[in-house]
Amino acid sequence: MVGRSSKKKTVSLSRTVTVDGDELEVVDECVYLGSLITADNNTTKEIQRRIQAGNRAYFALRKTLRPRRIPRRTKLTVYKTLIRPVVLYGLENVTLLTEDIRALAVFERKVLRTIFGGVQTESGEWRRLMNHELQALLGEILFVQQAKVGRLRWAGHVARMPDDSAVKSVLFNDPADTRNRGAQRARWLDQIEADLRVTGRLRVTGRLRVTGRLLRRRVAQARVDWRRIIETTRATTALN
Structure with a gap:
């Protein structure tokens, strides 16, 4: 009886959505x-x-x-x-x-x-x-530095994607809603800017340009220059 009651309760709390005629379960993760x-x-x-x-x-x-x-x-x-x-x-x-x-x-x-x-120290300890x-x-470089280098490399890949790419749209399109007041959670693009600022490459000339708070769509079109920025990031020990 307990097992059946528990099972019915689980089923009643499940959430589903229909996408193109298919019923999918909604989960938190x-x-x-x-x-x-x-x-x-x-x-x-x-x-x-x-x-x-x-x-x-x-x-x-x-x-x-x-x-x-x-x-x-x-x-x-x-x-x-x-x-x-x-x-x-x-x-x-x-x-x-x-x-x-x-x-x-x-x-x-x-x-x-x-x-x-x-x-071993001089005293033998x-x-x-x-x-x-x-x-x-x-x-x-250590774990965190390696992750930051990979983040910049991935940002370059996305920036070179076609404008109609879904990944590029998700990354560069501004959301319609505004953020809540108070302290905000860090965003992926904010950390990209922070990494470039540490290396002194926040503003770069030519076809590579990062301005304001967003990584613009034309960033990393020049692949050689972007690779140079990645190597500069890899060599910057201040990224910790």
Whole structure:
């Protein structure tokens, strides 16, 4: 009796819509192409899913990443091939909040400290590597910087799409409604502008131009120039 009652209650609360004669269930969130999509566009949930997936990969490979007899180069290859892509998947389309950036950084430092181990001081004691020491040993940009580079690369791809492209329309068309008063959630385009501002490339000449608060439609038509901007972003350590 309880099972039947519970089942009827679940069915009565379900919502459906009809699209071209097909009845579809309305849900608050779903996974599409490996990424979590929520009705309220809560990208933090997707970041948490990425980190959880990275943790599963990390714990499965920890016996390979920890031993000192395995060369660091081999460990870094395993990390870059089997762990980092799991976490970075789809992040070029995600708006990163402050807590998301912090969570990504904490996870990456955990993996890197497992790979590099500790450092012995002059007194003979061992200590953990500091954050800047980890980045120096890694020799390349970190998670968050890599996500920002991917975000700029994806923005260039979208800007070069035809004007009738659905993806380009969603990105560049202004919504009809106004935003509510008070503090606003960060938007994807706002973070693109912030990245370009850090690199000193907010305003660029020729066929590339970013003005105001929106990434204009003509941005990245010159592919070579846009690639140069991406490389500048990759080399800018201030993106953290």
